[in-house]
Amino acid sequence: MSVMGASAQSARETEQRERIIATAERLFREIGFQKTTVADIARELRMSPANVYRFFSAKSEINAAVARQLMSEVEEAAQSIARGPGTASERLRALILSNESMNAERYVADRKLHDMVEAALDENWPIISDHIDRIDAAIEEVIRSGMESGEFAKDDAQLAARLVHTSCIRFCHPRLMVECADRPTPTSAQMIEFCIAALRGGFRDLGPALPR
Template identity: 35%
Template sequence: MIEQSESPPDLVKQQNIDRILASAERLFRQYGYTKTNVADIARDLGMSAGNIYRFFPTKAAIHQALAERILDVLYRNAWNIFHSDLSVCDRLRRYAQMNYQYTLDMMISENKVYEMVVVAMEQHWTVVKTHMDRVSLLMQSVIREGIDAGDFPEQDEAIAARCLSASLAQISHPVLVAQCYVENHEPSVSQLIEFGLNSLKYGSSCRAS
């Protein structure tokens, strides 16, 4: 049942939201997003569907909140890499490798989570774009660090970050990874990463117009 407590209303509300999301994630992982409905979540929590709707107007809203949580984990991983003691190129390289491995592992070991991410990209693009913009800011900072250290020539770090992300989309976008990299594919992951890094070392296409 929904928890009743003398705790502050906002705290109780958040506790109930957390319980709903935990149940939804468990069921989505077990049965898949498309095969789980609000009634299933309510039954799992021992409450009515009406109680769920007090906190989330639709199943899609629950899914959006879960997508934000998944992407937040990816953002924290990216933040840790970009703030590590590795060289600039190694940080960018490690980030690209992490992103690819996360997507690949999700496809192979947690295909129900993979389904959730694909649905998020189709139905909740604003959430995905917000995540991409946050990561882009991290990437811009690292590229600027490389420019200031002489690793890269002077260039617009915002344009460079967007270009690098676009060039690596084939090893980070779930649908593209599924189509191209579940088997050996050329160019390889490492070749694509090195191509992107080499483009930063020239930088002529990333100068502000």
């Protein structure tokens, strides 16, 4: 096969994988990820289940691919804000609020997708820790730029990012967003301002930095 032919085949395979993921996500929203079968996905795409298995060896891989797609959209938005215009404080506010809004739209308003995330958390899917690391990295990028510009006190940017993310986890974690919805807690805007005040003052007395 020529290089051009191989490239065209690879593009077709990528497109087919994307169609399977998109169809699976739609069915997950309509009937739930647990009730959706590979046969359901194949039927919607007018192909055989065997053809779906050419791209995904198990239904669990499709589940993970759908979750990965949803989480990557949140990560891309966070990275775009982190590298965008504005002061570090403005970008940090926008990043956390965007994270909250996108997670609420995906996992709280849509109960069937929320069930998928619950399973991902309960079963400790690897994509969960990867997602947390990527959001941590975006927050760290904002905080580091603020420390370099003098907007925030110079300190350990990695530790600061973990502290901010943990402080705001109530507004980012799908399970906590549901469980705490009716409880009297500070708003996300209030928590962000609390974190920004801490970043401006520094936190050198909190203990050693995180291990590298």
